[in-house]
Amino acid sequence: MSETPLSPAFRAKTVLSHLRETMSAQVSTVESVRVEHSHGEALDAACLPVAVVFAESTADVSTVLRLCHEHRVPVVAFGAGTSVEGHVTPPEHGISLDLSRMKEIVQFNAEDLDCRVQAGLTRQELNLRIRDSGLFFPVDPGGEATLGGMCATRASGTAAVKYGTMKENVLGLTVVLATGEVIRTGGRVRKSSTGYDLTSLFVGSEGTLGIITEIQLRLYGLPEAIAAAVCQFETVDDAVRTAVELIQYGIPVARVELADEVQMAACIAYSHLDELRPLPTLFFEFSGGPAAVREQVEATEGIARENRGLGFTWADTPEERSRLWKARHNAYWAARAIDHTALVISTDCIVPISRLAELIDGVRQDVAVSGLRAAMVGHVGDGNFHTLILTDPTPEGRRRLLDLDRQIVGRALALGGSCSGEHGVGIGKQEFLEAEHGAGALSVMRALKQTMDPHDILNPRKLLPPGEVYRG
Amino acid sequence: MSETPLSPAFRAKTVLSHLRETMSAQVSTVESVRVEHSHGEALDAACLPVAVVFAESTADVSTVLRLCHEHRVPVVAFGAGTSVEGHVTPPEHGISLDLSRMKEIVQFNAEDLDCRVQAGLTRQELNLRIRDSGLFFPVDPGGEATLGGMCATRASGTAAVKYGTMKENVLGLTVVLATGEVIRTGGRVRKSSTGYDLTSLFVGSEGTLGIITEIQLRLYGLPEAIAAAVCQFETVDDAVRTAVELIQYGIPVARVELADEVQMAACIAYSHLDELRPLPTLFFEFSGGPAAVREQVEATEGIARENRGLGFTWADTPEERSRLWKARHNAYWAARAIDHTALVISTDCIVPISRLAELIDGVRQDVAVSGLRAAMVGHVGDGNFHTLILTDPTPEGRRRLLDLDRQIVGRALALGGSCSGEHGVGIGKQEFLEAEHGAGALSVMRALKQTMDPHDILNPRKLLPPGEVYRG
Incomplete structure (x- = not known):
């Protein structure tokens, strides 16, 4: 395709040349780096980003977004690449904005049981650095995820039954908006009733409304x-x-x-x-x-x-x-090691706890009928569990895998559940969103997306399936 | 003023005549009823609503909003009238939509520790009705507030230090949007990472983004x-x-x-x-x-x-x-009873707990210097407390009261706090919002308001002070 001034490829090149002028040491177009940033841990086939930019500050993120906004070039934030739902898959002719160098603890307030961290710090790194304080951050998704990624997907894990998820443990954020403008949401206080809860709006928005660069987190005393x-x-x-x-x-x-x-x-x-x-x-x-x-x-x-x-x-x-x-x-x-050649996906259903036994029983029947191998593990105190399904790495194997996945999600939704307790929507769960939330709620979500990012440069085609937009 | 077809008064009359046709038994224009719905417990002088409509269902609320949307007539929801920040003060030529007849427990799921209630039920009524179940709803703002009002103001109270606020205890909502469209947000599961957190967006939005008609609440076992x-x-x-x-x-x-x-x-x-x-x-x-x-x-x-x-x-x-x-x-x-003739307001500051002693000390000095009488009471485990200030019911007394209030809020904000831990913004706290959240975050809130309610019929001139609107 020819590169007209209006083509996405041309616009991406323009942004890239500007970035090379202003922050060249942080820009990479090396093939292996682009490949590494083309996928998380999901099945989905990847497209390479035009370039990877390694942000070192909120100002860097703002610079990149301002340029991308001006030239209408899509951007996806990248942390540790542990997403299993395709969140970090780059859009065509897009930039992958890597935040993993942003690892500072910006504030540490032991007396108030809170801290402020940059988005590229992982949970394990945080807990290692503060271990002598007698405090810790409890949300524990298992993998070595960044705290920014955990915010963006509203992550939880094994400790949520006691301490809650990212939703309950994020007090405030620094967010770079589509225009490059930087805002702060929330604060340090334990509760507040002043204004719309922007913090909760960005937590779980998967980089589609803004890019989170700093997070104010609750901390807890190590138990006696x-x-x-x-x-x-x-x-x-x-x-x-x-x-x-x-x-x-x-x-x-x-x-x-x-x-x-x-x-x-x-x-x-x-x-x-x-x-x-x-x-x-x-x-x-x-x-x-x-x-x-x-x-x-x-x-x-x-x-x-x-x-x-x-x-x-x-x-x-x-x-x-x-x-x-x-x-x-x-x-x-361990489940992947059952067969290294197999394709594996993990379901992430959650139901009200009274329906959990019924759901698990049904899922086991579905697995038996499918003839596929599957292991089950999960956060049953929350009503949430994962079925790790293994299949042959063939188109037919993949089809059977996705059929079983749909069957399991269908069961959970019929029992008043959700298709994802903690992994997020990304690409993988979009097809279930209308059944789960209803067309009306989705139309409101689309209206919010259009308001925050009218040119659709922030992680486009993630989270929200196309459809009606609410007009007030 | 003459009543042209475009005048607010004419439009309100048109809506009123439609409402009289379709739900006349639920519409009141009796002076005493309108006076009762013209104020909460705040200082602010009231304007009377054109009429009070007593909704008995979500469908009623939808009917009223559809009409008001068509004719651009403002609406404010009314519950128990316990607001101390002017939330329920009617807009000029507006309708007061009373939800206090909506008192059903729509679902009660003892095994899952949750229930769904209509917005007009009060916390005390809920706990009375479910007392034989061994379960209770803990959020306890003291007054006999409706659960809808508690949602709308993100209320908390004495039990928040253990159980959290409405933010942590609302699992989902039924909301009527400005157009009259009805959506459901959230659900019954304990956590979910699918989609924008609309529930948290409406909780604390003070009736400016939609009117909450049903609430899915977490319940807890009565402690042993x-x-x-x-x-x-x-x-x-x-x-x-x-x-x-x-x-x-x-x-x-x-x-x-x-x-x-x-x-x-x-x-x-x-x-x-x-x-x-x-x-x-x-x-x-x-x-x-x-x-x-x-x-x-x-x-x-x-x-x-x-x-x-x-x-x-x-x-x-x-x-x-x-x-x-x-x-x-x-x-x-009790504080009001110190002097029945006095004007009283209650501050509602909150700070990180390490700054609480410093704030309280400063406030006591401010009170002493002001020469006004003030009592102090509050939720110190959250860093939140109220200064109940008494003054003469004169313009000069009122001025001294508001001066002291501003001084106290200024201290809290300087210590990293918020101007309201639980009472909300309404009219009373708008002047502090930019200092607390920054111009950027406020511009995003205004953009969300415009998206959800472009004709500004939902509780206009509450919560958000006028100013810049974010354009992505």
Whole structure:
């Protein structure tokens, strides 16, 4: 195609030449760098970005967006590339804006239990740097994700049952808007009722409304006492009922995670958990004052016993505990290791807790009928779990995988659930959004997108499927 | 003024005549009803609504908004009229849409710890109706506010330190948009990462983006054990430090409230708390498992002792507890009773907890210099408190009152705080919004308002001061 002044390719080149003038050391067009920035961990085929720009400050992000806005060149933010829903896949003739060099802790307010970080810092890096303070940031999606990416996808993970998700733990943001203008949202106070909640609007917006460059986070004191254990069960149903009753009785468990027998076999092999059997398993963590923890443990043991639990194995030392939770966090990789040649996707359904047993039962039937291999692991205390489905890397295998995925999501939506508890929409979940939210709510979301980014340069074609736009 | 077809008065009359045709039994133009709907509990002088419409369903609200949208007639929602910031003051030639007849519990899901209610139900009514279930809704602003109004102002109150505010406890909404279109936001699941967080956008939007008609609420199990106590101190500073350290040590207190010596004198007189002295006082509540409560109580007593607390008085029976907290909740009325002829306003500042002692100290100096009487009471565990300022009901008295109010807000903003922790913006706090949020964030809020309500019929001239509008 010829490069007219109006063509997307020409406009991208114009932006690139401007960027080379002003911040050349931070711009890369090296093939391997572009390939690395062309995908997350999802299935979706990638297109290469025109260039990768490594931002080192909010001002850098603003410079890039101002240029891209002027020339109508699309931009996608890139953190650690751990998205499983295609969030970071570059648009055609677009820039990948890498924020992973932005790793400063801008403020650390131990007395107020909060801090302000740049978006490229990962959760693990934050916790490592503040470990001597007695404080920590609890939201724990497992992977080494950046805090900016976790904000953009409204991430959660194993600790959400106690501490909530990014939604509950972000106090404020610095956001660069489509025009390059920089705003701050929220603040440092624990609550406020002054004005629209812009912070919550940007959290979960997947880089489509603005690019998050700084985050004010809540921190928590390290618990005085922690206890971790596993309990195995003969059936998934017994394990699920135990988790559900724990929540219904209001026992303030810190984590409660389920792995089914397929997942446990994979974990035992991958993480050498030789003391465990390939049976449905709950992983527990309790934390708080010593007496409170004892009280929670006793109540939980009682519930597990009534549901035919096969006894608790306690992780008594910090090392043992860390080994156990590392194994849980590596469940995704353990499942992939079942067959290195297979295509793998992870579902992310969530339902009200009273419907969880019914959903899991249905999903297991669907998996059996499909003939595909699948492992199940998840945050059952929230009603959220992942089915890691493996298939042949063929078009037919891929079709069967996506069919099963649709069937599972359909079940969750029919039970009043959501198609994604924590992975986000990206490309992968767009087809389910109207069924989940209704046409009216989606039309409002599209109106907000048009208002914030009328030229559609911020991560275009992500999150929102095309359709009606609300006009007031 | 003559009534041309284009005049606001003519348009309002047109809407009124349509409403009389279709829902006449629910439309009132009786003077006393209009007067009752012309104000909340704020200072601001009122203008009467053209009519009051008593909605009985979401469909009614939709009918009213569709008509008002067509004829460009402004509408303000009305619940219990407990706003202290002028939220419910009607616009000129506008309709007051009363939702207080909408009191149904639409769904009650005990197993999932959630329910769906109509917006006109009050918190007390909800808790009364579900009391046999063992569950309750904790957000507790003191007054008999409707849950719709609490949503619209992002209310909180004494229990926020443990349970969070409306922001954390609303799972989803039914909202009628400016056009009369009805949408649902959120859902029943505990977390979701699919799409923009419309629920959080409407929570706190004060009826300016849409009218909330139904709310999906989180519920909680009644705690197994509850303990309540008061501890008095010689100085406000000692009391504040006790509350601050409690939070910094991460003790999961259920409530911790401060009343200063002026407020306590008023409370003792108003609520016959004859066992207490007019000294700075902390009100505590602890809840959870019995062992956890004991642990929290011991830790708290230790902290209070170190800060020269004068010993704990325990409320051992539910009746005693209820008497104590009723006295705390009546603090506003107790302060008003200091002088029935006085004008009273309540500030609502909040700061990061490490700055609370400094702020309170500064406010007490400001009060002393002003020569006005003021009582102090508040949610110190969140960093939030109210200064109830009394003045003569004269223009000069009013001026002195507002001067002191501005001085106090200025102090809070300078310490990284917010001008309102829970009362909202309404009319009263608009002048502080730019200083608090910055021009950029406000320009985005205005753009969202224009998108959702381009004809400015939804509670016009509330929340947002005039100014620049973001254009992407």
